[in-house]
Structure formats: C-alpha cells, structure tokens
Amino acid sequence: MGNSLERKKLEEWKLDDSVKPLNLKYQVKNFPDVGKAELRLDTASFLPAEEYNTVAAGPLLVAIRGQLKNYNTIDEFRSLTDAQLQKRAEDWFQGLLAAEAPSVSDLLHAELFTYADLKGHRHSYRLNVPAVTEASVGASIVEAKAAAELPPATLSSLSDTLRALIQSKPTEFPFISFTTINAEGKVAPLITDLAAGISLLKSTGPDSPLLIFLDANNQPDLLSAFLKNVLAYLIRKTGGLEKPLKVLAVKDFIAKNQTKDIAFTRSILLTVEVKPVQDHPKFEVPGATVEVDLRRFMDEKALATDAVDLNIKLMKWQAAPEVDTELLKGATIVLFGAGTLGCQVSRVLLGWGVRKFHFIDYGRVAHSNPVRQSLYNFEDSTAGGQPKAKVAAEALKRIFPGVEAEGHVLSIPTPGHVVVDEKSAETIANDLLLLDQLVSKADAVFLLTDNRESRWLPTVLAARHDKLALTVALGFDSYLVMRHGVSSLKQSHEERLGCYFCNDVVAPMNTVSERTLDRQCTVVRPGISFLASAVAAELFVSLLHHPLRHAAPAHEEDELNESTFLGVLPQHLRGSLYDFSSSSFFGRAFENCVACSRFVIERYATDGLDFLFQVLNNPDYLQTLTGIKDILSGDAGDEIIALDNYCLLYTSDAADDLLCVDLGGRRIIKKKK
Secondary structure (H helix, E strand, C coil), X not given: CHHHHHHHHXXXXXXXXXXXXXXXXXXXXXXXXXXXXXXXXXXXXXXXXXXXCCCCCCECEEEEEEEEEEECCHHHHHCCCHHHHHHXXXXXXXXXHHCCCXXXXXXXXXXXXXXXXXXCCEEEEEEECCCECHHHCCEEEEEEEEHHHCCHHHHHHHHHHHHHHHHHCCCCCCCEXXXXXXXXXXXXXXXXXXXXXXXXXXXXXXXXXEEEEECCCCCCCCCCHHHHHXXXXXXXXXXXXXXXXXXXXXXXXXXXXXXXXXXXXXXXXEEEEECCCCCCCCECCCCCCEEEEHHHHCCHHHHHHHHHHHHHHHHHHHCCXXXXXXXXXXXXXXXXXXXXXXXXXXXXXXXXXXXXXXXEECCECCCCCCCCXXXXXXXXXXCCCCEHHHHHHHHHHHHCCCCEEEEEECCCCCCCCCCCCHHHHHHXXXXXXXXXXXXXXXXXXXXXXXXXXXXXXXXXXXXXXXXXXXXXXXXXXXXXXXXXXXXXXXXXXXCCECCCCCCCCCCCCCCCCCCCHHHCCCCCCCCHHHHHHHHHHHHHHHHHCCCCHHHCCCCCCHHHCCEECCEECCCEEEEECCCCEEEEECCECCCCCCCCXXXXXXXXXXXXXXXXXXXXXXXXXXHHHHCHHHHHHCHHHHHEEEEEEECCCCCCCCCCCCCEECCCCEEEEECCC
C-alpha cells in the first residue's frame, strides 16, 4: 500500500490534497490469537469502487467505502487533533441520520489521514474509524450466549440463508442483513435494504426479528465499534423497539464460494434492549499516529532506484509533465570515447534517468585523467592504468546499481591507419562487426573522441542505420555541439542536415602520429567539458521527445527552429568561455560528404569490411569515391581553398572572423564570388 500511495502522490495527486475515495475491507476471522479487528489496505485500495473486491473466491471480505486525505507537509498532518477527528465522526453520523435513503454500506465509514515522505520512504498515518461510546449507544445487553446453543434446525437454516445471499452477492457482501425466525426456527430470506430492514424491526408480527452482523472483531467482546454504530443509528431511526432485538454477531470464517454449512462455533447471539434515545451520541477518541519506515522492508538497490525515479518524477509534475520517464529509462546510448566528454555526458544522462550505456574506448586511465574525468580515481590510473571503457561502465554501476553499462575495449578503425598484417585485419573485422551491432541497436550515438579521424566510422555507422548522432568537440575555451541529420538513404542532401564532416573537402587522415607533445594532451579550460557535455545531453533528451527525433528540421533563423516542451532544437551550437557566449548555427548536408553522403553509405552497405579496408589503406579513396577529387581539380576548385594546416579538435576557434566553417577538421575557407 505504501508504494501505491507514493505512486499516486507522484504521478496523479502531486500537490492536490483534497479528500480522495479509499477502499478498505475487513474479513471475518475465527483465529482468536490474531489481534482484534483489522482493516486492510492494499494495492487495490485506490481503484474505482466498481473495480474493487471483484474476485469471487477466497475469504468473504466486507468492503468499506472510506476516504483518504494526504497532506503535503508533516506540519499540516501533525496539526490534526483528537477533537477535530471526533467532530468529523459526529458530522458523519448526523449526515447519515439526515440522509433520505442511505444504504447498508453507508453505515460503514473510515478515514485515513496520511503524510508520505517520498525521499525517506517514511509514512505517517492516522486512522479515524467512528466509534460511538458504549454509554451513548442507547442499548443494553439483556443476554449473550454462544450461537451454537441455538437449535440445530435454526443453525442449518441460518447457514442456508447466508450462503444463498453470498451466492447472489459474491463480490460485495453487506455487513448487516435483516430477517425473522418463526416459531419452528425457520429463518426467512435475508433483507439487505436498510429501509426495509428498519420496517421489519418495527413490525409487530409473531416472528422474531433478527439482525445479522458480520463482525470484524474476532475476540469475545460483545459490542465492536461497527456494531455500536449500527445500533446507535437504528435506535435513533426507529425511536426504540417494543421488544428486545436479537443480534447474531458472526465471528466464524466464511468463504465467498462457501459450500459447507457455516459452523457458528465462535459466533455470539445477543439479546439487546433498545430504548428510545434522542440525544446525539458521543464518539471514542481515535487511534494515535502510526509511523512506518518502509526502508526496513526495501532492498538498498530498490531504494536507490526509487530515489533516482523520484528526481525525474518530481521534475515531471512540478515543471515538465510531458517528460516520458519510460522513454528515457529504455534508451540505449553508445558513447564513442570514455575520456573527459564520455564521463561527463554519461553522468548528465544518468541524471535524466537513462540506464543503458555502451562505452567504446581503447585507452587506459592515466595519472592526469582523474582530476578532469569524473568516473575515474587515482587507483584506476596505477599499474599502467585500467581500461577506460571497462572502468567507466563499472563506475556508473557503482553510482547507481540500476544501470546497465558495458565497456568495450577496442580501437576504432580510422582512415589513414594502414592495416599492416593479417592479425590486424582480423581484429578490425571483429571490431567492425561489434560496432555495427551496437550502433544498430542504439537510440543515440555520441561522438566524443579526441581526434577527427576516429569520428569518421561512427558517423558512417550512424548514417547507415539512421541513428541520432551528436558530436561534441572542445577548443581551449570553446566547444562545439551538433546533431547529425538523417541518413542519406532517406533524404536528399538538399533536405537533410549536415554531419560533422559535411563542411570539409578533404578526407580524414592520421593526425595522431604528427602531434607534438603540446598536442598530445587535450589542452582546454577545465570547465568547458562540463558545459559542452551538459548541452549535448540536454539536446539529446529534447530530441528524444520530438516526434521526428533526429529528423526534426532546423533553420538559419533561431525562431523558426523546431521545439519541444524543453525548448528549441538547434542543429549546431558553439559556446565560448572567453566572452561567455553561445550561438547556434545551421548547415545542410554536403552532397559529396566523405562520411554521410549516399556514395559512402551505399558502398558501406554493399561492401562492408572490404570498403573499410579500402578507406584505411588508401588515403585518396574517399575523395575519389565521393567525387571531391574531381571538384578540387575542376572549375569549382578555385572557389574553395583548403589550408595546409590542421585545426585539431582542441585548438581554439573562438576568434575566427573569416568566412569559414570549422567543424574540427581541416579549416576550409569559402571565397566570396
């Protein structure tokens, strides 16, 4: 019940603290050592009344249509006083007396007042079951004896009439019914209509009226709370009875599909003198507050899962009701690179409730990494360093055990890195198979490596399988975040958005071997990776909620960009810490792109591994395949200047004033015509 209350609070009620309907039930038990009366609450307690207690088997349960009020703060809950609860009981009883045509079920009433600490899983509740004090009921017991002392014929007749009523009302049985017993001990059919029952009690015929009461109290106490309420009501509605009233308090187990005779071994037959009473009854002081700590019954991992879900659900009902928590929870992410960006991006996505990650990285944790890369510590860098991909996956699991994270230690095949022997070729073949499978099953691919050429194959794979791909790159004090467009197999280059390589007219090649010491380390301002990672992760979450996903169009004018409830969906974002600025850009796909063009994707789809070997071993292959070589050698070539120097990902581009587009590869300047 506690979990159901928490779900209702989070997903439906939120800050609504109005009174809600509540279903409770009690069972007639014949186990004297199991407490007294019990009211049951379970997962069905919040169902609509028509769906509650519909199982036509098992023990006979009596339904109570109660009320629940859940307070938003513990102070409000604690302000509830005994006097207030007694006043609520009095108001209920007076309303019952004033009602024109109450039913038998209206004589049962209960209120539950709660406060749920959703973070700590601690619940406070107070149950208010109206109970007329015995002194103000207006009835006195003349005789009490075991029902088993009745003549066998009467007991058999009572059993037959009760079982007949159960068969006619298998899902919601009335807790009181009325009948008469004639001189021969024969019991008349039971009456469950309250008005007809009162008329029967007031009749002056020769047969003896009998009130049958299903008692929730299995102890030998003669007057339980529910029975006292019933008697107090009947006395005030009838004005008193001329002859004593017989009351059968049934305390024996009864099944819904009862086939044998009811035993009546613990049931009690009361003879009650009913006196005329006009004054209002007084009510017992309700029970004290009960504190329940659900954490004692919960696994630590389950507690963590609930806490993580709580963060997102609070966001959902406080600020963004459109957040699809199940969509986020089910998303599978492939991260190419488990370095500074891979660590930060995964942490932000984890905060959004994403739980399925694949890290791709060949490197090991260096001593310099832990201070900048949030998933590693000093121990990970000792003894030559542990594999980043494996350590990152295990770190996420330590942060949140509900994560499904896997690390894959492999070198991404990159253009310009020649295949030198058969063993290398076999390794590349296995790596390509795995990467292709991972990307094909992913919901998003993040390109987070520290050199341009290692982003080429992930771009090709994402385009081949038409997956959402996001690139994140860093300069010393600047960052780039961009989303790739849909596959060239689905849209023409005039329609679709460009990829990371679309503004370049040279093929990627081996830049790692040419790096001097100053370029072998990612030289950036420490805070820039956190900014870029946050922007990329937030853009992904927003795209995930757009009906077109990565096919959502973008425009040169920001105000024309598509949007979700989280905001606009730009294609290309650049930020700078130098002037603390952020700007959005837009670019169509390049027809001759060396990564996402139809030339490349169709050839990969057809030739697969053979195509990849051609790219790795032949520096001119991509330029020839895509037609770039012809462009550079033809008339169009004098409109494009390819500078000889490389613009590596960590080189600052914030100060560019030239008419150029720098996506992290060779800097290309387009001349004005």
